[in-house]
Amino acid sequence: MSFNEVFKAIADPTRRKILSLLRNGELTAGEIASHFDMQKPSVSHHLKILKQADLVQDRREGQHIYYSLNTTVFQDLLRWFCDFVEKGEKHGEE
Template identity: 60%
Template structure:
């Protein structure tokens, strides 16, 4: 999860994730939203992919990127568990 937090620290990568939350996109479609070089976009995509925040799939000549929701669910669970421990809530009465 450390790689995911590091990846989220960058505003460009957060914007890429926002774009992918709308729908899957290829690198060219993502690059259209930014005023930076395509190699820089590829670098950001690789960091997000290495952090398992996104996945890629070849579709013909394009590689299409999509969100990996599982990692976000795990992060939300971690935040919830962390705040529960620090609120003094302790264990639930289930």
């Protein structure tokens, strides 16, 4: 996981929608794909990018693969934004 991968991952609207869907709990790849007008391999590709960025986790259960949010990375991001809103003078990127 790198900070850059995370920012790239959330830059895409499809991926942000996937993250929003997962806020209500884990879903299978197929359930996620059913929310989009897009072929399954394309959704799978987006899931892979989210996983590489450590924004989601997956676990297999039989034929299904369940995806869920990894909120610890969101907390790191939260801090990044907080640092801009606070008027503090120290900084550092990456």
